[in-house]
Amino acid sequence: MVFHEPLNSFEDLFEVLAHWDQFFSGYIITMWIYGLALFIGFLFGILLALTRQYGSKLFSRLSAGYIEIMRGTPLLTQILLFYYLPLSLNIPIGRWSFESTFILFDKEINIILLNHATLVGILTLALNSASYQAEYIRGSIISVSKEQLIAAQSLGMTRLSGIRHIVLPQALRFVIPAWSNEAAYLPKYTVVVFFIGVNDLFHEAYIIVSEEVISLLTYLLVGIIFLITITLISNLLNFIHKRTKIPGL
16 A cells, blocks of 8 residues: 655645545445444344343354354454355355446446445444344343243233333333444444455545545545544434433433
8 A cells, every 4th residue: 555745735635535426435335334234233133132031042052152253253354254255165146236326516426235245244244243232132131120021921921022012122222322332333344345345435545545645634534534423323322312211210
């Protein structure tokens, strides 16, 4: 990678900002991957938490093992493994993609919403995030007193129905403060998709650096974009928590 000399004028800033369309398209891809990974990870995290807490001994151990493996291995290793595994097994992938192209302020914006690399990135981030979300959710499930589930069953509700209607709604409200850490930090972890060729924000910044040889300002802008995004997400989650928290708790 080529690094730029110390800045001498604002010309470098204007040269970098002239690539706003690349920043924009990369940011859209980053947030697209983040949103899907967080949502899929949340659903799978709930399943892992419930299986570990209420499942049979076998399924509980399988869930615990999965969580430990995903949390104990580097995210970069996971994404490279999932990306190259089909190639190693001679599984045909083919070249396919779902793209969106539009004109914005006289510049053509091309966004690859889904292809093999993007799909691998989304699923890997989702599977990794699910292991962390599962532990947050399981902790909030434990905080709901067992007596409530026992009382629900004594009134004729099944165990599954009691978990669904009594335990889980409370747990999902309790979990917001802890879960917000994962939701706020996940955008930073999306940069690993750069290593498998996804045109995310970091990838676009790398292209700009290779064209303009202005690394300091380019990556500084990327850092500012992430900082603003994470701050907004954190404030939004704090607002949701205040509106949904149980009074007196």
